[in-house]
Amino acid sequence: MTSIEYIKIEPEEQFYGKKDLLQLELDFLLMVKKFEEFKQIRKQKRALRQELFRRVNKLRKILTKLDEELPEVPNHDPVKPAEDTTDPTLDSEIENIRQKLEILEDKIEDY
Numbered sequence: 001m002t003s004i005e006y007i008k009i010e011p012e013e014q015f016y017g018k019k020d021l022l023q024l025e026l027d028f029l030l031m032v033k034k035f036e037e038f039k040q041i042r043k044q045k046r047a048l049r050q051e052l053f054r055r056v057n058k059l060r061k062i063l064t065k066l067d068e069e070l071p072e073v074p075n076h077d078p079v080k081p082a083e084d085t086t087d088p089t090l091d092s093e094i095e096n097i098r099q100k101l102e103i104l105e106d107k108i109e110d111y
Contacts, residue, residue, distance in 0.1 A: 009017070
């Protein structure tokens with residue numbers, strides 16, 4: 001025969017046990033809620049991606065049609081854009097100042 005043993009649970013232990021069980025249940029339900037939100041977001045993402053691909057394909061067809069309709073332009077040598085001297089870069093500014101300093105140092109040595 002099996003003997004059954006009972007243990008006494010203090011009211012404080014019973015309170016903490018119920019509290020932990022309720023917290024676990026709450027955490028589980030919150031996790032299920034977040035998972036459902038995640039599935040919904042994933043579904044929206046998939047729909048947006050499909051819409052994007054559809055629009056890109058439509059745009060690609062339009063560009064192909066436009067490319068076929070436009071006349072051919074003979075190839076010319078590409079024109080190099082002139083260097084922009086109005087907005088010098090930091091490196092060019094530093095180099096410019098160094099050159100000016102060298103010129104001044106040369107003038108000082110000549111005296």
